[in-house]
Amino acid sequence: MMAALLRRTGQTVLVLFGVSVLVFGVFFATPGADPTARIAGRNAAPQVMEKVRHEYGFDRPLPVQYAIMMKKLFITRDLASYTNRGQAVVPEIMRAAPVTASLVCGAAVLWVTVSIFMGTLAAAMKDTWVDRGLMMLGLVGISIPVFWLGQVANLVTQSRYHDTWLFSWVPGLGYVPFAQDPLGWFRALVIPWVVLAVMFIGIYSRVLRHDLVALAGEDFMRTARAKGLSPMRVLLRHGLRTSMVTFVSLFGLDFAQLAGGGALLTEVVFGLPGVGRLTYRALTMLDLPVIMATVMYSAIFVVLANAVVDVVYLFLDPRVRDAR
Amino acid sequence: MTLTPLLELRDLRKTYRLPRGRVLRAVDGLSLRVLPGETLGLVGESGCGKSTLGRCMLRLADPSSGQILFEGRDITTLPERRLRALRPRMQMVFQDSSAALNPRRRIGDLLAEPLRVHPAPDGRRRPASVIAARLSELMDLVGLPVQALERYPHEFSGGQRQRINIARALALTPRLVVADEPVSALDVSVQAQIVNLFADLRRELGLTYVFIAHDLAVVRQISSRVAVMYLGAIVELGETDGVLHHPAHPYTTALTAAVPRAVVGHPHAPVLRGDAPSPTAPRTGCRFHARCPQAQARCAQEEPALHTLRPGHAVACHFPLPPGP
Amino acid sequence: MPADPPLLAVRDLCVSFPARGRMVPIVEHVSLDLHAGEIVGLVGESGSGKSVTAMALMGLIDSPGVRVTGSALFRGRELVGMPQRQLRRLRGRDIAMIFQDPMTAFTPVYTIGWQIDEQIRAHEKLSRHAARARTVKLLADMGVPDPAHMAQRYPHQLSGGLRQRAMIAMALSCSPALLIADEPTTALDVTVQAQILELLRRLRGTHGASILLITHDMGVVAQTCARTLVLYSGRMAETGPTEAVFDRPGHPYTAALLDAIPPLYGPRPDRLPAIDGIPPQPADRPAGCAFAPRCGHAHETCLPAPPPPVPIGPGQQAACVLPAEGTPLPPRGPMTECTA
Ligand SMILES: Nc1ncnc2c1ncn2[C@@H]1O[C@H](COP(=O)(O)OP(=O)(O)OP(=O)(O)O)[C@@H](O)[C@H]1O
Ligand SMILES: Nc1ncnc2c1ncn2[C@@H]1O[C@H](COP(=O)(O)OP(=O)(O)OP(=O)(O)O)[C@@H](O)[C@H]1O
Ligand code: SF4
Ligand code: SF4
Ligand SMILES: [Mg+2]
Numbered sequence: 008m009m010a011a012l013l014r015r016t017g018q019t020v021l022v023l024f025g026v027s028v029l030v031f032g033v034f035f036a037t038p039g040a041d042p043t044a045r046i047a048g049r050n051a052a053p054q055v056m057e058k059v060r061h062e063y064g065f066d067r068p069l070p071v072q073y074a075i076m077m078k079k080l081f082i083t084r085d086l087a088s089y090t091n092r093g094q095a096v097v098p099e100i101m102r103a104a105p106v107t108a109s110l111v112c113g114a115a116v117l118w119v120t121v122s123i124f125m126g127t128l129a130a131a132m133k134d135t136w137v138d139r140g141l142m143m144l145g146l147v148g149i150s151i152p153v154f155w156l157g158q159v160a161n162l163v164t165q166s167r168y169h170d171t172w173l174f175s176w177v178p179g180l181g182y183v184p185f186a187q188d189p190l191g192w193f194r195a196l197v198i199p200w201v202v203l204a205v206m207f208i209g210i211y212s213r214v215l216r217h218d219l220v221a222l223a224g225e226d227f228m229r230t231a232r233a234k235g236l237s238p239m240r241v242l243l244r245h246g247l248r249t250s251m252v253t254f255v256s257l258f259g260l261d262f263a264q265l266a267g268g269g270a271l272l273t274e275v276v277f278g279l280p281g282v283g284r285l286t287y288r289a290l291t292m293l294d295l296p297v298i299m300a301t302v303m304y305s306a307i308f309v310v311l312a313n314a315v316v317d318v319v320y321l322f323l324d325p326r327v328r329d330a331r
Numbered sequence: 332m333t334l335t336p337l338l339e340l341r342d343l344r345k346t347y348r349l350p351r352g353r354v355l356r357a358v359d360g361l362s363l364r365v366l367p368g369e370t371l372g373l374v375g376e377s378g379c380g381k382s383t384l385g386r387c388m389l390r391l392a393d394p395s396s397g398q399i400l401f402e403g404r405d406i407t408t409l410p411e412r413r414l415r416a417l418r419p420r421m422q423m424v425f426q427d428s429s430a431a432l433n434p435r436r437r438i439g440d441l442l443a444e445p446l447r448v449h450p451a452p453d454g455r456r457r458p459a460s461v462i463a464a465r466l467s468e469l470m471d472l473v474g475l476p477v478q479a480l481e482r483y484p485h486e487f488s489g490g491q492r493q494r495i496n497i498a499r500a501l502a503l504t505p506r507l508v509v510a511d512e513p514v515s516a517l518d519v520s521v522q523a524q525i526v527n528l529f530a531d532l533r534r535e536l537g538l539t540y541v542f543i544a545h546d547l548a549v550v551r552q553i554s555s556r557v558a559v560m561y562l563g564a565i566v567e568l569g570e571t572d573g574v575l576h577h578p579a580h581p582y583t584t585a586l587t588a589a590v591p592r593a594v595v596g597h598p599h600a601p602v603l604r605g606d607a608p609s610p611t612a613p614r615t616g617c618r619f620h621a622r623c624p625q626a627q628a629r630c631a632q633e634e635p636a637l638h639t640l641r642p643g644h645a646v647a648c649h650f651p652l653p654p655g656p
Numbered sequence: 657m658p659a660d661p662p663l664l665a666v667r668d669l670c671v672s673f674p675a676r677g678r679m680v681p682i683v684e685h686v687s688l689d690l691h692a693g694e695i696v697g698l699v700g701e702s703g704s705g706k707s708v709t710a711m712a713l714m715g716l717i718d719s720p721g722v723r724v725t726g727s728a729l730f731r732g733r734e735l736v737g738m739p740q741r742q743l744r745r746l747r748g749r750d751i752a753m754i755f756q757d758p759m760t761a762f763t764p765v766y767t768i769g770w771q772i773d774e775q776i777r778a779h780e781k782l783s784r785h786a787a788r789a790r791t792v793k794l795l796a797d798m799g800v801p802d803p804a805h806m807a808q809r810y811p812h813q814l815s816g817g818l819r820q821r822a823m824i825a826m827a828l829s830c831s832p833a834l835l836i837a838d839e840p841t842t843a844l845d846v847t848v849q850a851q852i853l854e855l856l857r858r859l860r861g862t863h864g865a866s867i868l869l870i871t872h873d874m875g876v877v878a879q880t881c882a883r884t885l886v887l888y889s890g891r892m893a894e895t896g897p898t899e900a901v902f903d904r905p906g907h908p909y910t911a912a913l914l915d916a917i918p919p920l921y922g923p924r925p926d927r928l929p930a931i932d933g934i935p936p937q938p939a940d941r942p943a944g945c946a947f948a949p950r951c952g953h954a955h956e957t958c959l960p961a962p963p964p965p966v967p968i969g970p971g972q973q974a975a976c977v978l979p980a981e982g983t984p985l986p987p988r989g990p991m992t993e994c995t996a
């Protein structure tokens with residue numbers, strides 16, 4: 008077990024290194040394009056160009072450039088955006104990260120609990136109208152585009168019905184840090200959570216129901232019933248527990264993808280200054296250092312989440328524990 | 332013996348590398364000759380390496396060391412391209428009749444494929460008319476109606492699917508057929524049909540079989556010689572009834588005694604205790620000594636070699652049992 | 657024959673499943689008696705309805721639209737139509753079941769011990785600790801080496817033989833009166849099979865369990881069962897004391913099945929007497945004797961309706977017209993295969 012954990016950590020470090028090289032390569036070592044001009048931004052003055060070239064070592068060999076870039080990202084953290092008047096990039100991401108984390112974690116809690124409930128209920132009531140109804144609902148959730156749902160939610164809670172008792176508590180768009188006002192934080196995020204979670208609830212409840220129904224035909228489920236256990240216990244302790252293995256792998260990837268900036272549309276719609284919105288702004292302004300830093304950030308998240316999923320696997324599935 | 336063996340294995344080994352640096356010795360220094368026209372039965376418990384050996388024989392798996400000679404020619408390291416010319420003469424039939432057949436293709440297509448891929452003995456491609464004639468001949472051979480060619484695998488029962496598998500193996504008129512548990516998944520009555528089919532085909536086509544099975548009675552019915560495998564090696568080899576009725580190796584004795592006989596009131600033989608040890612465990616001495624009721628001090632130190640006990644009967648044991656009454 | 661009422665008395669058990677808008681009978685009119693301390697064999701080819709019969713007795717068939725009729729009295733209580741809530745209390749405590757593939761019959765994510773404890777605690781008010789103590793004792797009874805440690809292992813960490821022992825230990829954990837074993841040794845090697853069969857034979861003495869042993873291996877039946885029921889295509893072909901069924905089979909199918917087994921000893925036949933053809937699909941079973949299309953003795957009286965079981969010897973019945981028509985099959989003799 009310990010050895011498996013250590014090995015996994017080693018692998019993760021290696022993959023992270025690989026990812027950083029790849030990202031660096033894509034942004035700065037593509038032949039035929041001068042990275043100096045890209046960093047300095049459009050129509051930069053020659054002296055700015057010169058400064059950038061020197062600062063990033065673009066006149067030196069590639070490995071040195073890579074080392075300088077990594078130093079600027081992780082050690083001195085002074086990678087700066089030139090299009091945005093020298094704004095330091097890393098602190099900006101660090102400021103955005105908690106916003107995204109709040110959004111995604113809350114939505115994740117919501118979608119995991121609701122989808123487990125819906126999926127299990129549908130599987131328990133297989134082929135009844137409850138099952139069909141829940142699964143239809145799931146399908147609807149999957150098909151609603153998140154930005155549209157966000158806009159509608161805004162329209163309803165911010166303007167149309169804002170003054171009714173139902174939605175008068177909803178604050179204006181934007182983010183309230185948790186440390187500053189926990190209740191305000193909650194109020195500001197509740198609606199974005201729901202909006203972001205809807206699609207995932209749809210996907211996860213359908214996947215879980217399908218898994219559970221498929222499992223019902225398995226030998227061990229039949230054994231569990233032959234033992235005289237209650238249907239509830241068979242479904243939860245034997246079925247659901249076994250399905251969690253697939254569930255977790257799905258969840259790990261989705262979560263990492265969102266936390267790394269994939270919740271872009273939700274953040275933009277609700278005016279939340281998170282990583283996704285940062286990426287969005289950087290993309291519209293072609294702000295290369297920011298784009299690179301956010302890509303790097305999101306890649307790190309995905310790699311780390313993968314590692315975490317694997318470790319959780321070790322705990323969930325004894326077969327995996329031994330296979331390593 | 333003056334006869335050239337059709338297939339000869341010399342000190343063949345196949346090891347699998349497992350995670351954590353463990354090494355699994357699936358076939359562990361095994362030598363064997365298969366003579367033309369004979370049926371060699373290969374028996375042994377699950378995991379003893381029968382399938383691995385069968386695949387190595389036909390170079391469907393690459394051995395780790397040792398030599399394979401087919402028709403007197405060393406094919407151990409022959410590149411796949413050159414091996415292709417030999418493939419028509421050596422074929423395999425697998426246990427799981429449904430897994431071996433692509434469910435989305437008609438039986439006719441499945442059977443025609445080897446005929447299209449491999450050139451005829453004269454080196455040219457077979458024309459469609461020749462293929463069609465061969466297909467109906469094959470159906471006839473394995474006892475299926477010609478109409479079956481138009482149907483899909485799922486429309487057949489397990490026994491019929493096994494007939495189709497046999498037909499596919501026979502399409503290119505092989506000399507050697509390695510059958511890996513071809514009847515293990517079938518019921519007694521269907522099993523009897525397929526065993527008879529194997530026997531009939533051998534007579535009609537002069538085939539040579541290596542017949543892998545764990546059912547001793549089935550192996551006895553079809554084989555002229557039997558090899559008993561334990562943990563990757565042959566522990567006893569000889570004429571079928573000599574080995575099965577007068578076993579010299581304690582493992583063979585235990586194996587024959589464990590067969591549930593369809594005879595009421597037959598005394599229950601003492602059962603062999605424990606499980607076969609893991610093939611990854613390091614071993615010294617006789618590979619059977621941990622479970623052997625006859626084991627003595629020497630058995631734990633020295634590995635017995637397969638030696639001839641009497642004509643047509645070889646055993647790998649320091650203290651072979653005397654032939655029964 | 658014991659005079660007291662049987663532990664399990666099954667009469668005319670029928671199971672049908674809906675398929676393509678009609679009910680397809682899978683099991684038809686199966687009757688059997690199982691007395692306390694007896695091992696009865698249920699044999700038949702793959703698809704003959706052995707598992708469906710067992711599952712119907714346990715009330716474990718939950719396909720929508722399934723219809724189970726007839727009667728199955730267990731200690732005088734009717735199992736057919738019993739509400740699930742009551743059945744659940746019987747399952748695992750009074751009637752236990754073990755399955756063919758010990759590989760897949762345990763939930764992979766819990767230890768063997770946990771799963772046995774779970775069954776004990778589902779039926780008896782016992783502390784975790786007491787349950788585990790009983791689990792360890794049961795495993796030891798089943799011949800599992802180092803049982804306390806074995807209880808802490810996961811199913812995939814055990815060999816097939818050990819897993820099947822654990823399965824049997826679990827089935828016996830609440831001292832059931834009846835154990836239904838559905839092909840308990842089919843997935844195992846012969847040497848391990850011999851170990852498990854020996855264990856099952858011993859259980860009658862040590863745990864007082866009666867066993868319904870389902871198998872397709874006539875050898876297993878001959879070695880373990882006092883009485884045998886032969887199923888063919890969902891219908892009873894023959895039933896009786898094992899010895900009588902093997903020596904004087906009254907149904908041509910039984911005789912053919914026995915002949916088709918290759919002998920391990922004695923003269924080796926040139927060809928095996930195989931039965932031509934395959935059993936009919938349940939949906940298109942013939943109106944008359946289901947075996948008629950493959951039977952060498954078939955004639956016109958076989959065709960209009962399924963022949964009812966007729967007594968042909970002490971406790972032996974065969975569902976064939978031959979005995980009643982005065983042309984019974986010749987006996988096979990007490991031993992067709994001589995020991996070396
Ligand atoms: N690709 C593989 N990688 C690792 N180990 C393998 C592989 N294939 C087979 N083995 C192992 O090699 C050993 C021999 O396997 P093999 O399939 O040859 O046995 P077998 O005698 O055919 O058994 P069975 O009767 O179950 O088919 C087994 O312990 C098996 O687990
Ligand atoms: N839930 C079900 N719905 C419809 N048909 C079923 C169902 N379960 C089993 N059957 C059919 O019932 C027949 C008997 O099946 P059963 O599993 O009882 O056979 P068996 O005698 O146990 O065979 P085996 O030796 O292969 O286990 C088969 O034709 C099968 O297709
Ligand atoms: S060599 Fe020894 S241990 Fe091995 S089989 Fe012979 S008697 Fe048994
Ligand atoms: S009833 Fe007729 S067809 Fe059926 S087994 Fe008897 S003789 Fe054969
Ligand atoms: Mg094999």
Ligand SMILES: [Mg+2]
Pocket residue numbers: 706707708838
């Ligand atoms: Mg079955």
